[in-house]
Amino acid sequence: VFYTGAAPNQQAIPAVEYLMSKDGGSAKRWVLLGTDYVYPRTTNKILRAFLKAKGVKDEDIMEEYTPFGHSDYQTIIANIKKFAAAGKKTAVVSTINGDSNVPFYKELGNAGLSAKDVPVVAFSVGEEELRGVDTKPLVGHLAAWNYFMSVKNPTNAEFTKKWAAYAKAKGIAGHKDKPLTNDPMEATYIGINMWAQAVEKAKSTDTDKVIAAMAGQTFKAPGGFTSTMDKENHHLHKPVFIGEVKADGQFNVVWKTPGPVVADPWSDYIAENKGKKNVPMMK
Template sequence: MKYSAMLVAAGVLSAGTAFAQGAPIKIGVLYPLTGGGAVYGAPALVGHQMAIEELNAKGGIMGRKVESLERDDKLNPATASSTMKELITKDKVDIVLGGLASSVGLAMTEVSKQEKVVYISTIPKSIQITTDKLHKYVFRTSANTDQEGEAMAILAGKNKLAKICHLELDYAYGNDLEAGILKAMPKYAPDAKIVLTLKPKLGATDFNPFIPQVMAAGCDGVLSGLWGPHFVSWVKQAAPLGFFNKIKWISGGEVGSHEIAGELKGEYPDNVISNTYELWYKGNDPSHKEFQEKLAKKLNTQETPQWAALGYIGVMYAAAAMEKAKSTDPDKVAEALEGLSIGTPVGTLTIDAKTHQANIGQFWGPMVKKPDRAYRMMEPAEYIQPK
């Protein structure tokens, strides 16, 4: 299913909804809505829009209508920076959400600092956002590369990998994920050895120069952050060569999500262990069922995408912070976000007051064939939430 075709008009109000006097609260959001990144960006925007609709149906934020100003970041840091500045200076948004690529998230973090407007990073994972680049106005509700790297190192140890090929995209996410894995390996996979490291560029589509190198390296496992269309392209080019017959693929980048499983269907290979924030067929919190049913109705499909949950959570965090602060003032909203806990479709989340990082978890598990499905599903799926 092409989730880029699922975009719907935001801001639908239920009949008779009444709002208090006052200008609408404006939420700016950037996701990649065209190109390869749209496989994740479009579903994230659907979740964002669903949250806006729910808020407006209940009277908005502080009794004021909520408007969503949506833009395509085109998976490009320069585009994201200029567009975000325009949303802040011209459109006068009260807060900015979104981003997908870590390079885009880092660019948006810098604009947030310059313009003194709160930015909630709903998808970008680079650890730098909440360490080296951390400032008063930036917060993250997605996982970070250290958390993901630790989980991958744990899985490498559990699967007794001896020789590992490391395959990452050559940009912030890939480089930081590699660092997170290497930091965790001595503890969780002390007997494993990295025998090859390769770094294709972000947006790469031709992996034929890399596939033979990995197959010749003698590794019994690959640790990789190839996500979305990158993973799809690798599978289509490598699987016919028997690549996945003997090599275990342990992957970040949420290739365990239905966005990817549903796209690859029968082409999804064996020996893949991956992650996802949310599964339409498995919840870790009682509220998940209601959320998934609403999303399924909105998209007219039972098999909903996982990225919608991240877009949804970002909006609900913004709303909760403004309600707590009783203001849209960036300084007051930033203060309200520190230590803030809210209920979400994946359980109660808390943003750490010092690091501005939410303790969101992920499902991890092998992708297996199901006799009654045309696509693979994660089974068993273990939800791992950082403390």
């Protein structure tokens, strides 16, 4: 397995650090809100340990989960509003996945909680999720990714142009009229290109030969940086971007890392992970 998506230190940790900073609003209280499955629970286990390491007390952390497809956020938003009324700047870290994001943000708007009052940073809301959604309640809220379509550089301009042409030619639903790129697409694009480069280097599609040739592969990514495949843990080195939702469903990048971040698959903030490393399985 070669991982092209973000490890927690390439998305979740930087997002919380940004919200803690002066530029991000100096948040002191935290709502960890997610869909009830392994990714949100594991991410929040890491974030809770990280927040405690930064001196945040348990009473300043609210953690809540909802099932897939959950649509009634009235009570949860009321509880968030009450939690935020304690006088300390409050931020929501959202690992809500799928269709539940629509009623969640809609209810935020109904409750009058703007991004200035209680900023929300999401890890699963991107350009595709915002397609056809009323973005008024979302404007100013945040998403943390390793790529945004709005990033300006020649490589991204070529990537978006090629996708638009392909989507139109193939008549891909939704994309033939409004072609969008997003983080998972960029990750897949990097991965398949690295695989092709590894096959060329190995002069073979034999699995073991390609695995060996993948180590240290580099690719000029649409995000504007050169991504590297780590030799040890099989994760990409990726930049981190934090973007504000705009009215047109795109993102304005408000913060980014100076360059790619090396993935930490075993977060040291969890005691049982300390000292663990991803070691590639070789025959």
